[in-house]
Amino acid sequence: MNRMRGAIRTYAWGSRTAIADFTGRPTPAPHPEAELWLGAHPGDPATVTTADGEESLPELLRADPDGQLGAAVCDRFGELLPFLVKVLAADEPLSLQAHPSSAQAVEGFEREDRMGIPLSSSERNYRDSSHKPEILVALGPFEALAGFRPVEQTIALMRALAVADLDPYINLLAGQPEADGLRALFTTWITAPQPGLDVLVPAVLEGAISYVQSGRTEFAAEARTLLELGERYPGDAGVLAALLLNRMHLDPGQAIALPAGNLHSYLRGVGIEVMANSDNVLRGGLTPKHVDVPELMRVLDFHPVAEADLRPDVDHDGCMRIYRTPTPEFAVSVFDIEGEWLGHEIDAPCPYEGPQILVCTRGTVEVRGKAGTLDLDRGDAAWVPADDGPLRLRAAEPAQLFRATVGLGGED
Ligand SMILES: [Zn+2]
Known part of the structure; x- marks a missing residue:
């Protein structure tokens, strides 16, 4: 058994206090700290304390795969640690994203290799050839958007905002079976020209302000999230995605498990995330990072899902x-x-x-x-x-x- 020291990732959406406090360092930290990686992913491997001093975990695994990983794991996963643990601390929303299935990851990784996009390039979507199912267990109150909400609830939300500009989209959604309607609507919005978004997004935000001011409660959390995202990313099509996704609140100990193709954005909170050993993220908005809408569309699962079904037993x-x-x-x-x-x-x-x-x-x-x-x-x-x-x-x-x-x- 070895003490393990994680690698800290500083992203703008991170917290200057949560991870520093958790690991016993002075707060506030000099940079917002978003993730503490505890694993052997080549992107940011952890170190472990051995009798010989600090050693990188991947080196330890390479030196003695059978002893470290066990013969059964080596047989199944090829001498690699198949999972990655992260402490995640979000003070601000993360990008709107989804993760690929195994087949999509293998195909995407090979394709981007063939295209000559370096692994370190910010243009690179597929940094490994693994899928990335993930579970997040909340350590404190945790807020998230995840999975396309059942369509009748989404129509009720859009009607409640009373925005005339949304009428054609309500009709589009009402006129087609569930996944088809969601695919058509999300495609329309995520590919919309900027001048159109510059009209529609502010109209939706006006509706959200009126809704919050009316004191109604049914969709108050959804309306506040629209306003928060709209303030941070004005005119971003990702704001409209908040109309379509389950707005989830987790209490400490509650969890969310995301299968391949699930569109999601973590909004705020601290949790422990465990995932397959992968860094494959397809982003669709709400971020200054690389966004690849066509690639995101290839992996998205448009079937609506009730939020209860995203909470693991x-x-x-x-x-x-x-x-x-x-x-x-x-x-x-x-x-x-x-x-x-x-x-x-x-x-x-x-x-x-x-x-x-x-x-x-x-x-x-x-x-x-x-x-x-x-x-x-x-x-x-x-x-x-x-x-x-x-x-x-x-x-x-x-x-x-x-x-x-x-x-x-x-x-x-
Ligand atoms: Zn994710």
């Missing part, structure tokens, strides 16, 4: 919560050690024999593996090689530990 086993995700690459569990569990040694069996990444999010947890023991304080992370499990946990005071492992999904 949670199984409880003792003080462990397991988020049920269908993904082979990862599984997430959280240990809430409090009450009757305090002071006792707790078994933490691994759902799939392989490596584990631990992040302590509250208190102090003593983690005991075959090869040794580590005390993890809030903000500490650890790498647990496959040959060091299974683990036993203990805490004297209330504590919480996040754990990412390889998933069971896709196994027969």
Whole structure:
């Protein structure tokens, strides 16, 4: 078992306090810190503390794949860590985005290679050939837009804003079956010429202001989000996407699981994100970063989804919560050690024999593996090689530990 130090990504939408505070550094940080990467993705690998000093995790894996990852994981995923853990801290909305399926990622990566777009280029969409299903577990209140809302609710929202300019689009949506109508409408907006957007977006924002001022509550969160996005990205077609997507609020511990092709934008909050080991993002707006609308359109899934269906089921086993995700690459569990569990040694069996990444999010947890023991304080992370499990946990005071492992999904 090794202490693990993540790589911090500074993006404009990040927080100057959340990640710095979490990892015990002075606040405010000199730059907005958006993500702490805990994994072996070549874009920003973590380092681990070994007897020989600090070592990069990918090097450790290369030197001893069977011991670090386990033979079963090497067979399934080819000597690579199949998942990536991030602490994400958003003070401002992230870009409107979706992630590709496996087939789309393989095809897109090869295509951009053939076109000679360097991996480091900001024009590059596909930075690896993996899909990127993801789950985000909120550490505090968390706000997001995700998945096309069921169409009748979207029509009700657009009617409630009482914007005459929206009438043709309401008719377009009402006149076609669900996914077809959403595809037609989203395509119309995301490809609309700027002069048209410069009329429509302000009209929608006027409607949102009137709605908020009316004191009505049904769509108040949606209207406020429109205003927030409109203020930050005036005239951006991405603002209109907020009319079409589920506006979701997560309480701490609640989660959102996003399959391939799901259009989403995280708005605000701190959470732990676990995903397949990929950095493949197709963006459609609400960002100064590279936007590739045709490529986004290729991967989007226009089938409406109720927000409840984006919240993964949670199984409880003792003080462990397991988020049920269908993904082979990862599984997430959280240990809430409090009450009757305090002071006792707790078994933490691994759902799939392989490596584990631990992040302590509250208190102090003593983690005991075959090869040794580590005390993890809030903000500490650890790498647990496959040959060091299974683990036993203990805490004297209330504590919480996040754990990412390889998933069971896709196994027969
Ligand atoms: Zn995403």
